[in-house]
Amino acid sequence: MRRTLPIILAAASLSACAPFEPEPVSPYQWQQRQERIQRQEAERLRRCETMDQQSERYARECARTGASQ
Numbered sequence: 178m179r180r181t182l183p184i185i186l187a188a189a190s191l192s193a194c195a196p197f198e199p200e201p202v203s204p205y206q207w208q209q210r211q212e213r214i215q216r217q218e219a220e221r222l223r224r225c226e227t228m229d230q231q232s233e234r235y236a237r238e239c240a241r242t243g244a245s246q
Contacts, residue, residue: 201207225239 201210221238225235228235228239230239
């Protein structure tokens with residue numbers, strides 16, 4: 178019991194970090210999801226264009242593997 182309690186608590190706290198998003202069930206919901214993802218990515222790219230490229234925030238938020246920037 179001593180070993181399982183910390184594992185259970187860690188799993189519970191980590192699961193709270195990830196927001197739950199149910200899978201879309203209709204084509205309309207899938208389309209809405211894809212459009213939302215595209216809007217979020219476009220917003221991220223706009224923010225990255227205005228940031229200082231030498232900053233820590235730029236390295237964290239804008240540097241993507243395989244991205245040509």
